[in-house]
Amino acid sequence: MNWTWFHKLGSPKWFYEISGRWLPWLVGAAALLLTVGILWALAFAPADYQQGNSFRIIYIHVPAAFLAQSIYMMLAVAGVVGLVWKIKLADVALQQAAPIGAWMCALALITGAIWGKPTWGAWWVWDARLTAMLILLFLYIGIIALGQAISNRESAARACAVLAIVGVVNIPIIKYSVEWWNTLHQPATFKLTEKPAMPVEMWLPLLVLVLGFYCFFAAVLLMRMRLELLKREARSSWVQAEIKALVGKGI
Amino acid sequence: MSSIFILLVQREARLLCRRPAELINPLVFFSLVMMLFPLAVGPESRLLQTLSPGLIWVAALLAVLLSLDGLFRSDFEDGSLEQWAVSPCSLPWLALAKVLAHWLFSGLPLVLLAPLLGLMLGLPAENLPTLLLSLLLGTPVLSLLGAIGAALTVGLKRGGLLLALLILPLYIPVLIFGSGALQAALQGFSATGHLLWLASLSLLAITLAPFAIAAGLRIGLAE
Numbered sequence: 001m002n003w004t005w006f007h008k009l010g011s012p013k014w015f016y017e018i019s020g021r022w023l024p025w026l027v028g029a030a031a032l033l034l035t036v037g038i039l040w041a042l043a044f045a046p047a048d049y050q051q052g053n054s055f056r057i058i059y060i061h062v063p064a065a066f067l068a069q070s071i072y073m074m075l076a077v078a079g080v081v082g083l084v085w086k087i088k089l090a091d092v093a094l095q096q097a098a099p100i101g102a103w104m105c106a107l108a109l110i111t112g113a114i115w116g117k118p119t120w121g122a123w124w125v126w127d128a129r130l131t132a133m134l135i136l137l138f139l140y141i142g143i144i145a146l147g148q149a150i151s152n153r154e155s156a157a158r159a160c161a162v163l164a165i166v167g168v169v170n171i172p173i174i175k176y177s178v179e180w181w182n183t184l185h186q187p188a189t190f191k192l193t194e195k196p197a198m199p200v201e202m203w204l205p206l207l208v209l210v211l212g213f214y215c216f217f218a219a220v221l222l223m224r225m226r227l228e229l230l231k232r233e234a235r236s237s238w239v240q241a242e243i244k245a246l247v248g249k250g251i
Numbered sequence: 252m253s254s255i256f257i258l259l260v261q262r263e264a265r266l267l268c269r270r271p272a273e274l275i276n277p278l279v280f281f282s283l284v285m286m287l288f289p290l291a292v293g294p295e296s297r298l299l300q301t302l303s304p305g306l307i308w309v310a311a312l313l314a315v316l317l318s319l320d321g322l323f324r325s326d327f328e329d330g331s332l333e334q335w336a337v338s339p340c341s342l343p344w345l346a347l348a349k350v351l352a353h354w355l356f357s358g359l360p361l362v363l364l365a366p367l368l369g370l371m372l373g374l375p376a377e378n379l380p381t382l383l384l385s386l387l388l389g390t391p392v393l394s395l396l397g398a399i400g401a402a403l404t405v406g407l408k409r410g411g412l413l414l415a416l417l418i419l420p421l422y423i424p425v426l427i428f429g430s431g432a433l434q435a436a437l438q439g440f441s442a443t444g445h446l447l448w449l450a451s452l453s454l455l456a457i458t459l460a461p462f463a464i465a466a467g468l469r470i471g472l473a474e
Contacts, residue, residue: 083466135420135423138416138419138420139420141416142416142417142420145413145416145417146403146404146413146417149404149407149410149413150406150407150474152473152474154473155406155470155471155473155474158466158470158473159403159467159470162399162403162463162466162467162470163403163417165463166399166421166463167420167421169459170420170421170424173424173452174420174421174423174424176424177423177424177427177428177448178423178424178427180427181427181431184431
């Protein structure tokens with residue numbers, strides 16, 4: 001199989017070009033999936049017999065939580081690629097994806113709290129999953145802070161890569177220890193029900209929204225990476241030409 | 252290779268012992284933080300006894316973290332870190348020697364001081380061996396993880412708070428198992444499971460952390 005296109009993605013100019021072709025499709029797919037998903041979830045999915053309509057926040061909470069975890073995995077993979085193969089675009093991807101992941105994590109925590117108040121009566125409980133998600137948020141903030149603190153761009157990227165890899169190795173340990181800690185100290189008043197087997201009418205919109213969120217993430221990441229590449233390669237001729245073209249279009 | 256290791260540990264030991272006042276700092280910090288808790292939550296002894304595993308562990312964790320801040324900074328500034336990086340000896344090995352020396356002089360005294368402070372919080376005397384063992388197995392992990400953070404922030408002028416931000420999430424499993432061991436012992440259950448977990452985390456850290464520390468040091472040197 002011809003892998004030239006894959007290797008081309010490592011060059012800023014080609015990446016800019018190729019991502020420019022994918023971006024409209026991704027934005028369109030994200031807009032479509034998110035709109036369809038939200039309408040379906042809010043208006044057409046049946047209400048939960050126990051929680052009534054308040055369960056609908058799951059349609060934002062679950063995709064955000066999935067994304068928060070996947071983006072961290074992506075950060076670690078980008079870190080490995082950047083450290084081992086020294087591909088600068090992997091460094092760019094890592095530093096641009098980290099804030100998106102942090103926001104997704106925060107969104108998951110906030111929507112979870114909003115969900116928790118009517119269902120459990122408390123804004124926050126020290127449940128295993130919530131605590132693990134909070135720790136993940138701090139791991140994200142650490143990567144962002146380290147990237148900002150080191151002034152040399154190469155060193156900053158490499159340091160973030162090392163931190164992401166150390167974090168990813170620790171995540172299973174953290175998850176296991178927090179789950180175990182929680183079962184040991186299970187508060188007697190709550191029993192957090194495991195996700196019940198959802199009927200098709202409920203999880204189909206969820207699937208649509210998860211896909212929509214992933215497309216949204218991909219679109220936003222590509223946009224951020226393209227902007228960063230324009231900044232980094234500002235003195236090269238292809239960027240000058242690109243900016244002239246964009247200015248010419250009146251953007 | 253092992254002779255270089257021993258030489259480096261001896262060098263670090265000599266350097267650390269030249270300023271004994273600095274060795275006392277983590278111990279004083281540990282004691283001060285422990286003193287703050289009864290002042291904050293009230294002197295009721297049952298409450299303090301229930302909280303004592305967590306309080307001792309959080310105070311020990313913070314003391315270790317703060318003592319690690321400048322671990323590599325003086326070597327970075329006078330150029331010996333560069334010599335280590337270009338020497339034929341493997342940098343992970345040398346980093347491990349440095350962390351070992353630091354732990355022997357900063358971590359171990361904390362472990363030895365902890366029973367006294369535990370008694371002050373009302374920890375029963377029969378739980379002191381568990382306290383000692385949990386800290387003995389846990390502080391190496393804390394030192395090694397903290398050294399990773401110290402290596403990543405070695406070039407930064409004021410890396411102390413950033414170091415804490417980076418490393419505290421990674422400390423959480425050690426905290427859970429360490430204070431869990433003590434809580435189990437306090438309630439009369441066996442702490443063996445927790446202690447075995449701490450031992451396995453220690454071994455994992457001793458084998459893997461030096462590579463991360465070396466990577467962090469090279470990044471700092473490359474600037």
